[in-house]
Amino acid sequence: SQTIHQWPATLVQPVGSPLSLECTVEGTSNPNLYWYRQAAGRGLQLLFYSVGIGQISSEVPQNLSASRPQDRQFILSSKKLLLSDSGFYLCAWGGGADIQYFGAGTRLSVL
């Protein structure tokens, strides 16, 4: 069966520090992969999606970037975190009809 791993579960970082969040999928090949951010009261915001290795689409201009170095690995990064980057980050992969299956999420607090 397919599983999705996301880490770390929680992260506290100072403003201006770098960020790297990792997501890996098991049990499937060539999945569509997604990064979402969930801010309080704002629902889910799609940040990036990828249909294959090295293929990244950005949905909103921001302080973040994404990379897909391997088929089942999706990384969310930042060179310098802002306070506004705080939130709950969710990785997801797309199955049949692109049903989205989510990881457990990373709670990022930028102080």
Added chain:
Amino acid sequence: AQSVTQLDSQVPVFEEAPVELRCNYSSSVSVYLFWYVQYPNQGLQLLLKYLSGSTLVKGINGFEAEFNKSQTSFHLRKPSVHISDTAEYFCAVRSGGYQKVTFGTGTKLQVIP
């Protein structure tokens, strides 16, 4: 373009009472519709989906939803809620041929003992 509207940000309901969480979508083509549930500090879990066929869809935990094309709605219902149903519920839509899934802003269901 596709969009989803969840009009109710919070819905309080007494335990064992019925509940309906509303979802309306906008799309110019055929759609796939989804409901997800999120418990505190967890990821989203697929509750049910409409891809085609019967417009009444049954999901996990006793939930069901009905696809109404004329009203562009996909409301979620449960005849009798439990305390454990307290969570946030998200409606989502994907239009045929469009790669991305668009989520609503969520409805927090609070079950009152």
